[in-house]
Amino acid sequence: xxxxxxxxxxxxxxxxxxxxxxxxxxxxxxxxxxxxxxxxxxxxxxxxxxxxxxxxxxxxxxxxxxxxxxxxxxxxxxxxxxxxxxxxxxxxxxxxxxxxxxxxxxxxxx
Amino acid sequence: xxxxxxxxxxxxxxxxxxxxxxxxxxxxxxxxxxxxxxxxxxxxxxxxxxxxxxxxxxxxxxxxxxxxxxxxxxxxxxxxxxxxxxxxxxxxxxxxxxxxxxxxxxxxxxxxxxxxxxxxxxxxxxxxxxxxxxxxxxxxxxxxxxxxxxxxxxxxxxxxxxxxxxxxxxxxxxxxxxxxxxxxxxxxxxxxxxxxxxxxxxxxxxxxxxxxxxxxxxxxxxxxxxxxxxxxxxxxxxxxxxxxxxxxxxxxxxxxxxxxxxxxxxxxxxxxxxxxxxxxxxxxxxxxxxxxxxxxxxxxxxxxxxxxxxxxxxxxxxxxxxxxxxxxxxxxxxxxxxxxxxxxxxxxxxxxxxxxxxxxxxxxxxxxxxxxxxxxxxxxxxxxxxxxxxxxxxx
Numbered sequence: 001x002x003x004x005x006x007x008x009x010x011x012x013x014x015x016x017x018x019x020x021x022x023x024x025x026x027x028x029x030x031x032x033x034x035x036x037x038x039x040x041x042x043x044x045x046x047x048x049x050x051x052x053x054x055x056x057x058x059x060x061x062x063x064x065x066x067x068x069x070x071x072x073x074x075x076x077x078x079x080x081x082x083x084x085x086x087x088x089x090x091x092x093x094x095x096x097x098x099x100x101x102x103x104x105x106x107x108x109x110x
Numbered sequence: 111x112x113x114x115x116x117x118x119x120x121x122x123x124x125x126x127x128x129x130x131x132x133x134x135x136x137x138x139x140x141x142x143x144x145x146x147x148x149x150x151x152x153x154x155x156x157x158x159x160x161x162x163x164x165x166x167x168x169x170x171x172x173x174x175x176x177x178x179x180x181x182x183x184x185x186x187x188x189x190x191x192x193x194x195x196x197x198x199x200x201x202x203x204x205x206x207x208x209x210x211x212x213x214x215x216x217x218x219x220x221x222x223x224x225x226x227x228x229x230x231x232x233x234x235x236x237x238x239x240x241x242x243x244x245x246x247x248x249x250x251x252x253x254x255x256x257x258x259x260x261x262x263x264x265x266x267x268x269x270x271x272x273x274x275x276x277x278x279x280x281x282x283x284x285x286x287x288x289x290x291x292x293x294x295x296x297x298x299x300x301x302x303x304x305x306x307x308x309x310x311x312x313x314x315x316x317x318x319x320x321x322x323x324x325x326x327x328x329x330x331x332x333x334x335x336x337x338x339x340x341x342x343x344x345x346x347x348x349x350x351x352x353x354x355x356x357x358x359x360x361x362x363x364x365x366x367x368x369x370x371x372x373x374x375x376x377x378x379x380x381x382x383x384x385x386x387x388x389x390x391x392x393x394x395x396x397x398x399x400x401x402x403x404x405x406x407x408x409x410x411x412x413x414x415x416x417x418x419x420x421x422x423x424x425x426x427x428x429x430x431x432x433x434x435x436x437x438x439x440x441x442x443x444x445x446x447x448x449x450x451x452x453x454x455x456x457x458x459x460x461x462x463x464x465x466x467x468x469x470x471x472x473x474x475x476x477x478x479x480x481x482x483x484x485x486x487x488x489x490x491x492x493x494x495x496x497x498x499x500x501x502x503x504x505x
Contacts, residue, residue, distance in 0.1 A: 041186060044244035049206035053244075105243045109192045109211040 021098035
């Protein structure tokens with residue numbers, strides 16, 4: 001019993017202590033063969049700058065369509081299009097912000 | 111004849127010389143402008159040529175660099191080393207012109223131009239279709255050795271010099287063409303006057319001598335008046351004759367400079383003009399202090415005679431001629447017709463006459479100017495139309 005309580009407690013703690021990005025994006029994406037890092041690079045390749053990438057990400061999270069997806073056809077055939085995310089605005093923006101900060105290229109090249 | 115030719119050239123009318131100078135100024139200005147325009151066009155064309163040669167290389171570098179970026183993009187972030195090349199420096203920018211990474215020495219970039227030169231660095235801006243690492247713009251930079259520029263400058267100076275010489279030659283040629291008709295007419299007039307003066311001498315001397323020896327006491331009042339008028343007219347002609355001989359012959363003589371007592375000289379000249387001023391019923395006001403000047407007497411007489419005869423000639427009936435003499439200045443004034451402000455400038459020009467009704471060749475004041483210039487005597491003219499003229503010599 002104590003074990004369960006501790007387990008539940010740690011789990012909740014784990015879940016709530018993480019940021020919006022960890023909570024909403026990473027968990028689900030763990031299942032996918034293409035990493036979030038790769039997907040980010042696809043976005044960079046197509047949308048280039050920070051504002052454009054963020055706007056595009058947000059739009060796709062709300063309205064995922066096959067013809068705007070950056071993923072290869074083969075991937076989409078296997079995994080399908082994701083469901084529109086039902087996050088509130090603030091959290092989505094926060095998640096995307098963290099996503100950008102995590103993978104952006106500027107300052108990491110040597 | 112060669113003597114008279116050189117003199118004629120020197121005696122171009124001031125107004126004409128002025129427009130000649132203005133023409134030359136305009137001409138030189140235009141030529142300079144033209145040369146600058148040509149130089150700029152030539153330099154720009156040379157620069158564009160140099161850049162277009164560079165463009166071929168840079169295009170290739172850009173292609174290579176893009177490939178490297180593509181590879182890095184795919185292996186990011188296991189690999190994070192930006193690809194470097196000894197032949198050029200490069201930088202990458204996203205579509206919002208934010209720098210992603212840069213090795214450039216000159217960080218200011220003009221994204222609107224594909225290739226340009228700035229601060230001795232050539233920038234080449236390549237726009238990518240696939241934004242590897244988010245790169246929308248790839249900027250390459252190479253150093254400009256400046257050899258092309260030196261070469262261009264050398265050519266500009268050489269060709270510019272040749273063109274300049276050509277145009278200056280042309281300008282002198284044109285100016286000569288421009289001056290020639292004037293010079294011709296002045297020379298013609300000079301020669302004409304010279305020839306005529308010779309013929310005037312004998313009859314004039316005869317008239318004057320005969321008037322001298324006429325016995326006025328036995329003459330009727332009416333006839334005496336007439337004789338005085340003849341005398342005055344003869345004196346006027348004689349003055350003109352002296353001016354003309356001065357112009358054509360005596361001018362070339364060497365100066366016999368000496369100290370001259372001006373009061374004595376003035377009194378003598380006034381005496382000479384008495385008949386002339388009487389015929390016009392003029393009165394004379396003099397205010398003479400002792401003064402001397404070191405110059406050729408003949409020339410001083412020409413100056414004084416001309417100023418006095420003008421003061422008499424252009425005076426009104428019953429007017430006044432005034433003479434004021436101080437050491438260092440001589441003023442001769444009249445109550446005559448005066449001259450217009452805009453004519454003042456030209457009044458010392460040769461063959462310039464303001465009153466067509468008065469005879470003469472218009473050489474008098476040009477002689478005055480000529481002589482006063484020679485002796486560095488300053489002339490001041492104050493004149494009011496219809497009130498009179500006041501000419502002061504300062505030495």
